[in-house]
Amino acid sequence: MSDFNTPEIVEALAAVRRRWRESQRRTLERGGREFPSRDALERIVNQLKGALFPLRLGPTDLRRESEDFYVGHTLDAALNGLAEQIRLELHDPSGLGAELAESGRWAEEATRSFAASLPHLRERLDTDVLAAFHGDPAARSVDEVLLCYPGVLAMIHHRIAHRLYELGLPLLARIVAELAHAQTGIDIHPGAQIGDSFFIDHGTGVVIGETAVIGKRVRLYQAVTLGARRFTTGADGSLEKGLPRHPVLEDDVVIYAGATVLGRVTIGRGAVIGGNVWVTHDVPAGGHVTQAVARQNGQHPEPVTP
Numbered sequence: 001m002s003d004f005n006t007p008e009i010v011e012a013l014a015a016v017r018r019r020w021r022e023s024q025r026r027t028l029e030r031g032g033r034e035f036p037s038r039d040a041l042e043r044i045v046n047q048l049k050g051a052l053f054p055l056r057l058g059p060t061d062l063r064r065e066s067e068d069f070y071v072g073h074t075l076d077a078a079l080n081g082l083a084e085q086i087r088l089e090l091h092d093p094s095g096l097g098a099e100l101a102e103s104g105r106w107a108e109e110a111t112r113s114f115a116a117s118l119p120h121l122r123e124r125l126d127t128d129v130l131a132a133f134h135g136d137p138a139a140r141s142v143d144e145v146l147l148c149y150p151g152v153l154a155m156i157h158h159r160i161a162h163r164l165y166e167l168g169l170p171l172l173a174r175i176v177a178e179l180a181h182a183q184t185g186i187d188i189h190p191g192a193q194i195g196d197s198f199f200i201d202h203g204t205g206v207v208i209g210e211t212a213v214i215g216k217r218v219r220l221y222q223a224v225t226l227g228a229r230r231f232t233t234g235a236d237g238s239l240e241k242g243l244p245r246h247p248v249l250e251d252d253v254v255i256y257a258g259a260t261v262l263g264r265v266t267i268g269r270g271a272v273i274g275g276n277v278w279v280t281h282d283v284p285a286g287g288h289v290t291q292a293v294a295r296q297n298g299q300h301p302e303p304v305t306p
Contacts, residue, residue: 034088034091035088035089035091035171036085036088036089036171036172036175037085037088038175038179040081040084040085041085041172041175041176041179042179043081044078044081044082044085045157045160045176045179047074047075047077047078047081048075048078048118048160049156050070050074051070051071051074051075051078051118052118052121052122052125052156053122053146054067054070054071054074055067056143056146056147057146057147058070058074075115075118079111079114079115082111082114082172083104083107083108083110083111084107085172086106086107086110086111086169086172087104087107089169089171089172090106090107110167110168110169113167114163114164114167117163121159121160121163124159124196125152125155125156125159127196127197127198128152128155128159128196128197128198128199129142129145129146129152130142130197131197131198131199131217131219132145132149132151132152132199132201133145135199135201135219136149136199136201149203150183150184150185150186150200150202150203150204151184151186151199151200151201151202151203153180153183153184154180154181154184154186154188154200154203154206155194155198155200156180157176157177157179157180157188158177158180158188158190158192158194160176161173161174161176161177161188161190162190162191162192162193162194164176164190165190165191170190170191173190173191174189174190176190177189177190184203184204185203185204185205185206186200186203186204186205186206187206187207187208188206188208189208189209189210189212190210191210191211192208192209192210192211192212192213192214192226192246193212193213193214194208194212194214194218195214195215195216195217195218195251196216196217197216197217197218198214198216198217198218198219199218199219199220200219200220200221201219201220201221201222202221202222202257203222204222204223205222205223205224206220206222206223206224206225207224207225207226207227208226208246209226209227209228209245209246210246211242211243211244211245211246211264212226212246212247212248212249213246213247213248213249214226214248214249214253215249215250215251215252215253215269216251216252217251217252218249218251218252218253218254218255219253219254219255220254220255221255221256221257221258221275222257222258223257223258224255224256224257224258224259224260224261225259225260225261225262226246226247226249226261227246227260227261227262228245228246228262228263229245229262229263229280230245230263231245232245244264245263245264246263246264247261247262247263247264247265247266247267248264248265248266248267249261249267250266250267250268250269250270250271250285251269251270252269252270253267253268253269253270253271253272253273254271254272254273255267255272255273256272256273256274256275257275257276258275258276259273259274259275259276259277259278259279260277260278260279261273261279261280262278262279262280263280265279265280265281265282265283266282266283267279267282267283268282268283268284268285268286268287269285269286270285270286271283271284271285271286271287271288271289272287272288272289273289274288274289274290274291275291276291277289277290277291
């Protein structure tokens with residue numbers, strides 16, 4: 001067997017960890033894991049998807065007569081697992097606020113509130129599924145949409161992640177969002193507010209920022225960016241977080257492939273943004289922005305190649 005100097009490497013890695021923890025003032029008074037687990041959250045989200053759509057995203061041998069039993073059993077496992085992940089997020093490795101995290105009281109309340117929102121979350125997801133089915137002439141059934149469409153998968157994750165974000169659990173929310181991002185190439189920050197009947201067609205390369213506000217019946221195509229134009233900095237030069245900096249899309253907006261909309265601009269109700277344009281100004285209700293119009297109005301810094 002080859003000698004890889006494993007003991008020396010283990011010792012060196014331990015020294016690196018100690019230096020990191022000391023620099024971050026991390027205490028080790030609590031044994032075990034200090035932060036939420038991506039693997040555990042992936043398992044929990046899969047359980048929640050099965051509970052929300054049991055006969056389509058649940059186990060293959062599930063029958064209608066045992067549907068409620070399966071949902072109850074699966075929810076019990078998912079919610080208990082979620083409560084533990086919430087406790088881990090609440091735990092502050094520096095030691096500050098550890099008493100609240102250890103008590104578990106807030107974790108139970110947050111889990112209970114999340115659980116109570118699941119029926120409404122399912123209703124909102126139904127509108128997203130129908131929007132995809134009605135918005136894509138290639139879709140043959142709502143079942144195909146739910147089982148196959150990356151935009152719908154991304155929205156299942158987003159509806160779950162956004163609820164966690166609302167409950168003051170940004171780390172759990174971000175992990176749930178990034179699980180979908182890794183699978184679909186669709187990057188939706190969990191803070192984004194998205195109305196009912198939202199449809200992302202194809203989806204790869206879509207980016208939706210944290211403070212974006214999207215109305216009802218909005219449709220985006222692949223490679224659309226709803227991003228920030230600039231970042232405000234404080235007196236010390238650090239970025240100021242949480243300020244509104246992403247677009248507002250009113251109801252019934254359509255944005256075609258490759259378009260980029262930057263800054264806290266408003267795209268009015270029923271407006272259409274053409275492909276491969278760069279928009280940094282408000283667009284009125286019912287407006288149409290094409291490459292020619294965008295260049296004429298100075299809304300793209302360089303010519304666009306279709």
